[in-house]
Amino acid sequence: MQEPGTPVSYDVHGVQEKWLPVWDQIAPFRSGRADDPRPKKYVLDMFPYPSGDLHMGHAEAYALGDVIARYWVQRGFNVMHPIAWDAFGLPAENAAIKRNSDPGEWTYENIAVQKASMRRYACSFDWDRTFNTCDPEYYKWNQWIFLQLFKKGLAYRKASAVNWCPDCQTVLANEQVVAGACERCDTIVTKKKLTQWYFKITDYADRLLDDMQSLEGQWPEKVLQMQRNWIGKSVGAEVTFEIEGRDKPVTIYTTRPDTLYGATFFVVAADSELAAELAGSSPVKAEFSKYLEEVKAISDIERLSLERPKTGIFLQRYAINPVNGEKLQIWASDYVLSDYGTGAIMAVPAHDQRDLDFAKTMDLPIRTVVESDLEDPAVTGIATPGDGKLINSGSLNGLSKSEAINKIIAELKEQKLGEAATNYRLRDWLISRQRYWGTPIPIIHCESCGEVAVPEDQLPVKLPSSAGLDLKPKGISPLAGATDWVNVACPQCGKPALRDTDTMDTFVDSSWYFLRYVSPKLEDRAFDLEAVKTWLPVDQYVGGVTHAILHLLYSRFFTKVLHDLGYLDFTEPFARLLNQGMVVMDGSAMSKSRGNLVRLSDELNVHGVDAIRLTMVFAGPPEDDVDWSDVSPAGSVKFLARAWRLSGDVTSAVGTDPSTGDLELRRATHKALHDAGFAVESFRFNVAVARIMELVNAARKAIDSGPGSNDPAVREAVEAIAIMLSLIAPYTAEEMWERLGHKPAVALAGWPTVDPSLVKVQSVTCVVQVLGKIKARLEVDPEITDAELEKMALADPAMVEALAGANIIKIITRAPKLVNVVTT
RNA sequence: GCCCCGAUAGCCCAAUGGCAGAGGCAGAGGACUUAAAAUCCUCCCAGUGUGGGUUCGACCCCCACUCGGGGCACCA
Numbered sequence: 001m002q003e004p005g006t007p008v009s010y011d012v013h014g015v016q017e018k019w020l021p022v023w024d025q026i027a028p029f030r031s032g033r034a035d036d037p038r039p040k041k042y043v044l045d046m047f048p049y050p051s052g053d054l055h056m057g058h059a060e061a062y063a064l065g066d067v068i069a070r071y072w073v074q075r076g077f078n079v080m081h082p083i084a085w086d087a088f089g090l091p092a093e094n095a096a097i098k099r100n101s102d103p104g105e106w107t108y109e110n111i112a113v114q115k116a117s118m119r120r121y122a123c124s125f126d127w128d129r130t131f132n133t134c135d136p137e138y139y140k141w142n143q144w145i146f147l148q149l150f151k152k153g154l155a156y157r158k159a160s161a162v163n164w165c166p167d168c169q170t171v172l173a174n175e176q177v178v179a180g181a182c183e184r185c186d187t188i189v190t191k192k193k194l195t196q197w198y199f200k201i202t203d204y205a206d207r208l209l210d211d212m213q214s215l216e217g218q219w220p221e222k223v224l225q226m227q228r229n230w231i232g233k234s235v236g237a238e239v240t241f242e243i244e245g246r247d248k249p250v251t252i253y254t255t256r257p258d259t260l261y262g263a264t265f266f267v268v269a270a271d272s273e274l275a276a277e278l279a280g281s282s283p284v285k286a287e288f289s290k291y292l293e294e295v296k297a298i299s300d301i302e303r304l305s306l307e308r309p310k311t312g313i314f315l316q317r318y319a320i321n322p323v324n325g326e327k328l329q330i331w332a333s334d335y336v337l338s339d340y341g342t343g344a345i346m347a348v349p350a351h352d353q354r355d356l357d358f359a360k361t362m363d364l365p366i367r368t369v370v371e372s373d374l375e376d377p378a379v380t381g382i383a384t385p386g387d388g389k390l391i392n393s394g395s396l397n398g399l400s401k402s403e404a405i406n407k408i409i410a411e412l413k414e415q416k417l418g419e420a421a422t423n424y425r426l427r428d429w430l431i432s433r434q435r436y437w438g439t440p441i442p443i444i445h446c447e448s449c450g451e452v453a454v455p456e457d458q459l460p461v462k463l464p465s466s467a468g469l470d471l472k473p474k475g476i477s478p479l480a481g482a483t484d485w486v487n488v489a490c491p492q493c494g495k496p497a498l499r500d501t502d503t504m505d506t507f508v509d510s511s512w513y514f515l516r517y518v519s520p521k522l523e524d525r526a527f528d529l530e531a532v533k534t535w536l537p538v539d540q541y542v543g544g545v546t547h548a549i550l551h552l553l554y555s556r557f558f559t560k561v562l563h564d565l566g567y568l569d570f571t572e573p574f575a576r577l578l579n580q581g582m583v584v585m586d587g588s589a590m591s592k593s594r595g596n597l598v599r600l601s602d603e604l605n606v607h608g609v610d611a612i613r614l615t616m617v618f619a620g621p622p623e624d625d626v627d628w629s630d631v632s633p634a635g636s637v638k639f640l641a642r643a644w645r646l647s648g649d650v651t652s653a654v655g656t657d658p659s660t661g662d663l664e665l666r667r668a669t670h671k672a673l674h675d676a677g678f679a680v681e682s683f684r685f686n687v688a689v690a691r692i693m694e695l696v697n698a699a700r701k702a703i704d705s706g707p708g709s710n711d712p713a714v715r716e717a718v719e720a721i722a723i724m725l726s727l728i729a730p731y732t733a734e735e736m737w738e739r740l741g742h743k744p745a746v747a748l749a750g751w752p753t754v755d756p757s758l759v760k761v762q763s764v765t766c767v768v769q770v771l772g773k774i775k776a777r778l779e780v781d782p783e784i785t786d787a788e789l790e791k792m793a794l795a796d797p798a799m800v801e802a803l804a805g806a807n808i809i810k811i812i813t814r815a816p817k818l819v820n821v822v823t824t
Numbered sequence: 825g826c827c828c829c830g831a832u833a834g835c836c837c838a839a840u841g842g843c844a845g846a847g848g849c850a851g852a853g854g855a856c857u858u859a860a861a862a863u864c865c866u867c868c869c870a871g872u873g874u875g876g877g878u879u880c881g882a883c884c885c886c887c888a889c890u891c892g893g894g895g896c897a898c899c900a
Contacts, residue, residue, distance in 0.1 A: 225827070310898085339899095352900065620836065634849095641863095691847080704864070765843075769880085810880065822880050
């Protein structure tokens, strides 16, 4: 039982119940009223996939995003901080198959659960701007964008060997294959020859690469690096080789045209058409077919193994080296990839390790054409890849690598035998999926007209009801079973035609959702052009590094395409990016199977929302992983209660002028406001928390053993604490604000103006050293000059003693912090 | 194999090239209490992964290495 008169203890759950309905009323984070005079800022969290309730990862990401959004609101900005749901995708479909129900049912249930959790988690989202990508009102615009790309020739269909997940029974983009396995289910990915839709992202490879310069310093270097890697630009030359007994020559790609004289054989990708053709008229045709079968049977996993010995087959055909007329054996091998460059290479074993391995295995000649200090590759088995003087290379002899490259390219060009060329690792984006729960591709296949775009006024092409459809994966889209839906009249000739039955990769949905927020309910356009001009590009994007390549690259691509189509006046969607780390447990990622799963709902029930948010923010730098076994949510509760108690101790009246208050505490308050603000702006949220903690300690001390609870400076300090805490612990902050005599919402109280004269340091401790060893400390004015300081230091008794009889060579003075005397 | 990031107290983490410690966790002691919890106060603990270098001065810059994490990888 509480004794009457004893202070009530801080009730973490009570404050949540108390303030939620009040905030619903005030809606402090509604953005974008036309008459809002505040400057604008767009703070964006990556939207969630509604796979269930929110988990610890969401809790971290949204806590960090919220600090940023709430900070800018306090700083007087009109912040748009929206949320929506990335609601198409396989988990819903798999759940529907299991439960024999509709994927939408499962999806919307989860969205409702997540939405309620976000509200309770006190995310400062603008709830007027939500949408779900699985709503026809949204995916209509996926289809519209698809059609714009189609018209521009940026969406096209081609047949090729694609990544196929036997478990998901659908194709995958290159980006969704991780180490030869399906990103989602870890099944080994196989190859399958299919006709599929692609977006021509390769047309934008150079711009995707070059425009990253403008993101330098604004995005994590790691992400930029990963994108550069993924695009994989390489500069070299294409060289044409005549083939004996073939009319047309063959072009190869090389980054080292300078080593052309070192080519001793020629290799074509085993699975290329060229290989089949060359083998077709050679005596080894049967042998080649057998080899090709073997190659196809090898999974990507095996291909990735570095130890695997080189294999191949001599096709009994010859290529002619254009620079010296040498006959080069043509081999077929799987170490040359059919879909990179031209699928054929000149092999220079002395200076390329892979070629050397092959030459050693097949006993082919090796000729050194670049001089080096290293031992002969033919002997050591180690290729010499570096720079050096060219030898055995005709007109190139004596030149350096770069000189030789320039010269040979010029010579080849003159003789129309080759030219400079660029290649990319990036492939076009395969967007077809053979599954139900996605955006239907708005194309009609007509026997006479071919691929016909669904007229824009007929959008959206709505998904047919899943009732009666077999959603089980079987390699063709479930939509093919919706007979009534599939059979339509051709929009061009009116003859019977068929709808495309594939759905789009869900990464299409997320490649432009940040544009939809500006006008989420707009019916006749994907986004309002004026509103886009107002809000975009996104000022601050927050999300996990897991999307460093896929989502961010695709979004950048879409932005550039929409820019080129005249809809956007910018070319990069996200001005600044913050990647938060993961929440792990005992050093490893949480998972049910590992038995180290921490449930967010449990943590919230025990410690309350504020303490969990604080724990996430305080754990360390945001980009580092949070190990839940290293942090102390209980400690966070203690701190919040400590801060809360301060609000009950303030005895001065609301509106008390702080200027007559205790100077020391006032300085601490203004320093904290200054430093915490700076820390937030530089994403050092953990440091910002530390500054708040310091001020809490200082206020406690002032009340207990300083000027006392009635000092105006105490009120000023505690109000500042409430406002700073409102970024991180909104319930506690609101409760403090009320106890201090204010009306809600503290979120809109505004960041107090920092008084520069209070932040200015009054005196500085100057360290006085001899040979780097501290001999004395001086309290000096921060404005002191070097000369004054030096004089003061040398006059100090300790220095006089230390320097007695010493030979002074030099005095280094860095006012106001240091004097260092160098002696012999 | 190539590229990127990191290493500071028992633990998580701070420190414009200038006194290694802001904050927290854990621990110890004390005050309050009949007692405990809660609260408040005080204290303990490293010389910055290793080896060099630059500098009057290095956690910070440079080189080499060790360990840990991540990305790319038969891309010619």
